[in-house]
Amino acid sequence: MQDKPIIELRDVIKRFGSVQALNGINATIREGEFFSLLGPSGCGKTTLLRMIAGFEDPTDGAIVIDGKSMQGIPANRRPTNMVFQSYAIFPHLSVAENVAYGLKKKKLSKAEIAAEVDKALSMVDLAGYGRRAAHELSGGQRQRVALARALVMRPKVVLLDEPLSALDKKLREQMQVELRQLQQSIGITFILVTHDQEEALIMSDRIAVMFEGNIAQIDTPEGLYRRPVSKRVASFIGVMNFLDATATGQDGTGLSLDIPALGKVTVPPSHVPEGMAAASVQSIGVRPEMLTILFDGKDKAESETTGKVTGTSYYGDMTYYTVALNGVGAPVTVSMRNTAGRSVLPVGSPVRVGWGAESIVLFE
Amino acid sequence: MRPGHNSKRFSWLTIYAVGYMLFLYAPVILLPLFAFNSSTIIAFPLSGFTTEWFTVLLNNAALGESVENSLIVAVSTAILSTLLGACAARASARYRFPGQRGMIAFIMLPLVLPEIIVAVALLVLLMQLGLSLSLWTVIGGHTLICVPYSIAILSSAFHGLDRSLEEASFDLGETSWGTFKRVTFPLVLPGVISSLLICFTISLDEFIIAFFLTGTDATLPVYIWSQLRFPTKLPSIMALGTILLALSVILLILAEWFRQRSAKRQGVEASAAGGFL
Numbered sequence A: 001m002q003d004k005p006i007i008e009l010r011d012v013i014k015r016f017g018s019v020q021a022l023n024g025i026n027a028t029i030r031e032g033e034f035f036s037l038l039g040p041s042g043c044g045k046t047t048l049l050r051m052i053a054g055f056e057d058p059t060d061g062a063i064v065i066d067g068k069s070m071q072g073i074p075a076n077r078r079p080t081n082m083v084f085q086s087y088a089i090f091p092h093l094s095v096a097e098n099v100a101y102g103l104k105k106k107k108l109s110k111a112e113i114a115a116e117v118d119k120a121l122s123m124v125d126l127a128g129y130g131r132r133a134a135h136e137l138s139g140g141q142r143q144r145v146a147l148a149r150a151l152v153m154r155p156k157v158v159l160l161d162e163p164l165s166a167l168d169k170k171l172r173e174q175m176q177v178e179l180r181q182l183q184q185s186i187g188i189t190f191i192l193v194t195h196d197q198e199e200a201l202i203m204s205d206r207i208a209v210m211f212e213g214n215i216a217q218i219d220t221p222e223g224l225y226r227r228p229v230s231k232r233v234a235s236f237i238g239v240m241n242f243l244d245a246t247a248t249g250q251d252g253t254g255l256s257l258d259i260p261a262l263g264k265v266t267v268p269p270s271h272v273p274e275g276m277a278a279a280s281v282q283s284i285g286v287r288p289e290m291l292t293i294l295f296d297g298k299d300k301a302e303s304e305t306t307g308k309v310t311g312t313s314y315y316g317d318m319t320y321y322t323v324a325l326n327g328v329g330a331p332v333t334v335s336m337r338n339t340a341g342r343s344v345l346p347v348g349s350p351v352r353v354g355w356g357a358e359s360i361v362l363f364e
Numbered sequence B: 001m002r003p004g005h006n007s008k009r010f011s012w013l014t015i016y017a018v019g020y021m022l023f024l025y026a027p028v029i030l031l032p033l034f035a036f037n038s039s040t041i042i043a044f045p046l047s048g049f050t051t052e053w054f055t056v057l058l059n060n061a062a063l064g065e066s067v068e069n070s071l072i073v074a075v076s077t078a079i080l081s082t083l084l085g086a087c088a089a090r091a092s093a094r095y096r097f098p099g100q101r102g103m104i105a106f107i108m109l110p111l112v113l114p115e116i117i118v119a120v121a122l123l124v125l126l127m128q129l130g131l132s133l134s135l136w137t138v139i140g141g142h143t144l145i146c147v148p149y150s151i152a153i154l155s156s157a158f159h160g161l162d163r164s165l166e167e168a169s170f171d172l173g174e175t176s177w178g179t180f181k182r183v184t185f186p187l188v189l190p191g192v193i194s195s196l197l198i199c200f201t202i203s204l205d206e207f208i209i210a211f212f213l214t215g216t217d218a219t220l221p222v223y224i225w226s227q228l229r230f231p232t233k234l235p236s237i238m239a240l241g242t243i244l245l246a247l248s249v250i251l252l253i254l255a256e257w258f259r260q261r262s263a264k265r266q267g268v269e270a271s272a273a274g275g276f277l
C-alpha cells in the first residue's frame, strides 16, 4: 500500500433541512486501502458515502478525489463506482448486460466489451453466468454481479454500502474473506459502510468510527481495539470493562493509578495517550481477555486481585465469567479459553484474577 | 367438519354464484345471440342463423365515419392520458411536496364523479369560453376521465421501480436521458402499454361525455344511439355491439397481461401492485 491520498474530506458538513447529518468530517483515505466507515444506525455513514459518490452535495466543505475537487461534478463523471445495499441489479438485463452497462459509454468494440465482462465475471467467481437473468441469481451471486459491474469500470475507488447485510451469517463470513482478498489482489481503494464492528475489524486496513455525524476515531483495527480514544468507541468495538480510577502521580516511569477494584499500578509512558493529563483520568478500561482467572494455586500473573464468580456464559470454546472484584463496583467480564481438563467454575466460587499494567486503557 | 354440511353449503354458494353471473351477463349474451339471428325483429324465438347484419355494417358510410372519429378520439385520448398520467405517477412516486395527497385526490376524483355532471359542467364551460364543439372537445373530456385510470396503473409501475436502479445507472456513467431510455422506460413500458390499452377502451365506448361534447362528428357510441330510433337497424346495431364487446374484452385482457408482466419484471407480486382486474 502506498501512502498517496486518494480521497480527502475537508470539513464536510451536510444538513437535510434542520437535520445535521454530518458536522465537519475530516479524513484522508489512501490509495489502495480498505477503509471502513463504522457506526450505529443514523450516524451518517450512508450520507458520507453518497456524497463521495456524487448523489448528494455537501452543504459545506470539500471532497477531493485523486487531487481534483469534486465540487459540481455529478456522479456519472466521478472516478468512483458504487455497490448498492440492494445491489440494484437491472432486472430486465442479463448478468453480462448488467456488467457491460457502463462500458457502453467507453467506446470499446463489441469484442473488447465481451472480454472485459468475462474478465470481471471470473474475477468474482461467476465465469459462465453471463447469460443468466437477474432473477435467476441467489443473494450472494447478485452481490458479486454488483461488484463485477463496479470493478469493470476500473474506478479509482469502489464504494460499498452495507453490501453483506442482506446475506445470511455463513455466506456473509465467506464473502468478507473473499471481498478482502479480491481487494488486495486488485489493489483498488475500497470504502465500506457497515454497522457491524466485527465485519469492519476483519476486512479493513483502517476504520473510521462515527457517532452522530462526527468521526470519533480513525485507526487500524488493532489500534481501535487496543487504544480506543473514548469510552464510547471502546464499548462500540468489542466488550470493555470500565473501572473507576484516580491518578496518584505522573513521572518518567509512567502514570500511577489507584484502581479500587484491581489495586495500585503504574502505566508505562508508552501507554499514556499524548497530551493526557494525569488529573483528567477518571476511569480505565480492560478487555475481558486481558483478565485471567488463576485456576491453579501455582498460576502467576503480573498483578492479581480477588473476586467472586457471579455468573457464567458458556460459548463452547470460551466461557465468559462475570466476577465481582474485591467487592467493589459492578462485576467485570472475564473471558477464559476452555482448555482440556478445566471445567466451568460454579457461581459463588472465590477466584484470583490476574491482570497486567499494559492492558489498561486510560479514559478521561 | 362433516362432509355433508360442507357440500350443502357449497351447493348454495354455487347457485348464488350462477344466478349472479346470469343477472350480470345474460343481457350481454343477448347481443351476439340476436346479431346472428336472421329475423329483423328482436324477439324470441330465434328464427335462423345469418351473418347478413355484419355485411350491412361494412356498407354503411356514416358508420365508417363514426368509427374513424372514435378511433381518432380513442387514440388521442390514450396517448394524452398516458402522458399526463405518467408525469403524475412519477411525481407522486418520486417526490414529496406540500399538498401532494390533496392534489392526487383531486386528480382521482373524476373516477367517482357521475359522468353526466362532468359532461354538463364541461359543456357549460366550453360555451362560456366560446369554444365550438368538435372531436377535440371530446378528446379533452375523455382525457379528463381517463387520467385517473392511467395514474392508478402507472403508479404501481413507478412505485415498484427501485430508486437505486436509476442511481446505479447514473453511477455507471450514464446521463439522465440515457438512464431514462435504458432503465426507467423499459421497466415501466408494460405499465405504459397497459394504460394505453385501458384508456383506449374507455374512450372507445364512452357515451355521455361524447354525446354532450361532440359537434357534428359523431363517435361510434353516439352513432349507435342515433340509430336506435330505427327498428330495422336494430339487428345491425346488435352486430356492431358484438364486435365492440369482443374488442373491449380482448383489450382489457391484454392490458392486464401487460400490467402483470411489468410487476413480474420488477419482482413484485402482481396482485400486491394493485390493478383493475
Ligand SMILES: Nc1ncnc2c1ncn2[C@@H]1O[C@H](COP(=O)(O)OP(=O)(O)OP(=O)(O)O)[C@@H](O)[C@H]1O
Pocket: A016, A019, A020, A021, A039, A040, A041, A042, A043, A044, A045, A046, A047, A048, A195
Ligand atoms: N434524504 C434525507 N432527508 C432527510 N434526512 C436524511 C436524509 N438522508 C439521511 N437523513 C438523515 O441523516 C442522518 C444520517 O443518515 P444516514 O442514512 O447517513 O445514516 P446511516 O449511518 O447510513 O444509518 P444506517 O446504518 O441506518 O443506514 C439520519 O438522521 C437521517 O435521518
Ligand SMILES: [Mg+2]
Pocket: A045, A046, A047
Ligand atoms: Mg445507511
